[in-house]
Amino acid sequence: MQEHGSFTIRITGQLILVQAFGAWNYETAKRFCIEYKAAAQSLIQEPWACLLDLSKWELATPDIRALVEDRNTWANRNNQKYEVVICLSPLQRYLIEKMLNNLNNIKLSFFKEKSEALNWLRSVNFDLQCA
Template identity: 40%
Template sequence: MEIINQTLIVRCFDSWNIETVLRLCREYKELVEQINDKPWACLVDLSEWELATPDMWDEIGKLNEWGNSHNQRFEAVICSMSIQQMLMEESHSVLTNVETKFCDDMKQARAWLKSVGALSAG
């Protein structure tokens, strides 16, 4: 994970268990605390992610609720499998303050985030 401008970039790899998800949630919040004084975005790259155990979705739901109430405004999600998009769409139902865009690749995700002002053009 890294922060660029007001955007948290999250690259997901391999398959996950609940311990991985709990670590992600903890580190995600720690990083976002550096930028959530202003509206921020998240770019989630799932192109190399192999899904996870079903118990992770409760934690992802809590993380989405946290972002929703901590100034998140945009989320770009790169999916390589339709099941990823379906699961992410379900988890995003709590994101009432966040505009989400599903993208095919990093170029498309960055272009959309630039278009909404979450990443600089450089």
């Protein structure tokens, strides 16, 4: 099946910045999880964080849940310490909280703006370098 939706992944210091666009299907989510893990490989020797910007995301098909849970398990085992999520919709937040409930070793926080998310990371003494 053809992918629906898209994303960007960028690394700066010990921070992985993800921006999601459109409505995702299983194929997009699968590629995202593969590319996310590959990009984060350079970070896992030290504590790291993810800033997940969902301000332009339009949700996803329910079948992505297992993929997201697998990504979370991988992150728990590979030194991720923070996950900050930017989302505007209460429905998005509810669904994301359900999908991210297995982030056992990772502090999860939600914000409506990127500046708030970055300020929160600074407040927990996370080195942002040039985010």
